[in-house]
Amino acid sequence: MEYKFYNGNKSNVWAKHRLYPEILLPRDLYEALSDIWCEYSCAPRMRKDWSKDNKTLGQCSITAFLLQDIFGGEVYGVPLDEGGYHCYNVVDDHIIDLTSEQFGDKELEYKKENPQSREEHFRDPEKYQRYLYLCQELIKWCIAHR
Numbered sequence: 001m002e003y004k005f006y007n008g009n010k011s012n013v014w015a016k017h018r019l020y021p022e023i024l025l026p027r028d029l030y031e032a033l034s035d036i037w038c039e040y041s042c043a044p045r046m047r048k049d050w051s052k053d054n055k056t057l058g059q060c061s062i063t064a065f066l067l068q069d070i071f072g073g074e075v076y077g078v079p080l081d082e083g084g085y086h087c088y089n090v091v092d093d094h095i096i097d098l099t100s101e102q103f104g105d106k107e108l109e110y111k112k113e114n115p116q117s118r119e120e121h122f123r124d125p126e127k128y129q130r131y132l133y134l135c136q137e138l139i140k141w142c143i144a145h146r
Contacts, residue, residue, distance in 0.1 A: 003027050003030060004100075004101040005026075005030055005056075005096070005097055005098045005099065005100050005101060006088070006095065006096065006097035006100040006108070006110070007094060007095055007096055007097070008026075008027060008030065009027075010094075011025065011026040011027065011094055011096050012025065012094075013025065013026060013071055013073075013091045013092055013094050013096065014071075015070050015071055016070070016071055016072040017069065017070055017071075017072070019069060019070055020032075020070060020138055020139070020142045021142060021146075022141075022142040022145050022146065023070055023138075023142070026067065026071065026096050026098065029066070029067060029070065029098065030098050032138055032141045032142070032145075033059075033063060033066075033098065033134070033138070034055060035141060036134060036137040036138060036141060037055045037056065037059050037063075037134075038050075038055075040130070040133065041058075041059055041062065041130050041133055041134055042057060042058035042059060043058035043059075043127075043130075044126065045058075046058035054101075054102055056098070056099035056100070056101050056102040057099075057102040058102075059099050059102075060086050060087040060088070060097075060099045060102075061075075061087040061116065061121050061127065061131075062127065062130050062131040062134055063087075063098050063099050063134070064087035064088060064089050064098075064099075064116070065087075065118050065121065065122075065131060066131065066134050066135065066138070067089050067091075067096065067098060068089060068118075069135075071089070071091045071096075072091055072092075073089050073090050073091030073092065073096075074089070074090050074091075074112075074115060075087050075088070075089055075115070075116040075118070076088060076089075076090060076110075076111075076112060076113065076114055076115055076116060077114040077115075077116045078108045078109060078110060078111075078114070079114065085114055085116060086099075086103075086108065087099075087116050087121075088100070088108075088110060090112055095110045097110070
């Protein structure tokens with residue numbers, strides 16, 4: 001399988017926390033989330049543009065913090081032209097962005113700047129609920145793929 005996310009075919013970072021036994025590498029998480037990401041898990045302001053063909057749209061922060069739960073590391077943000085940040089992970093000096101394909105051919109400038117805080121992001125109860133949804137659906141996915 002070709003992995004379309006940033007560093008998808010190079011991300012040989014192993015899970016540090018075995019919260020989800022079937023998830024060993026970032027590409028395992030990408031495969032699982034490809035079945036889970038949906039309009040509900042998309043950021044509300046982007047839902048009208050979400051589709052199965054653009055499944056990573058509006059999923060960045062909740063996905064980045066879920067990846068951090070499993071692989072450790074830090075979450076950073078790329079400043080966006082329209083404001084806010086696009087979240088991605090740095091784990092053991094590997095940059096991993098599971099949701100980069102939402103930008104098509106646009107190249108993002110990944111710098112280890114603009115650290116993102118889980119506490120700050122999850123002050124928004126709606127965003128926290130979407131994160132919990134991904135966690136719960138990932139448990140179901142893992143059970144179904146044993």
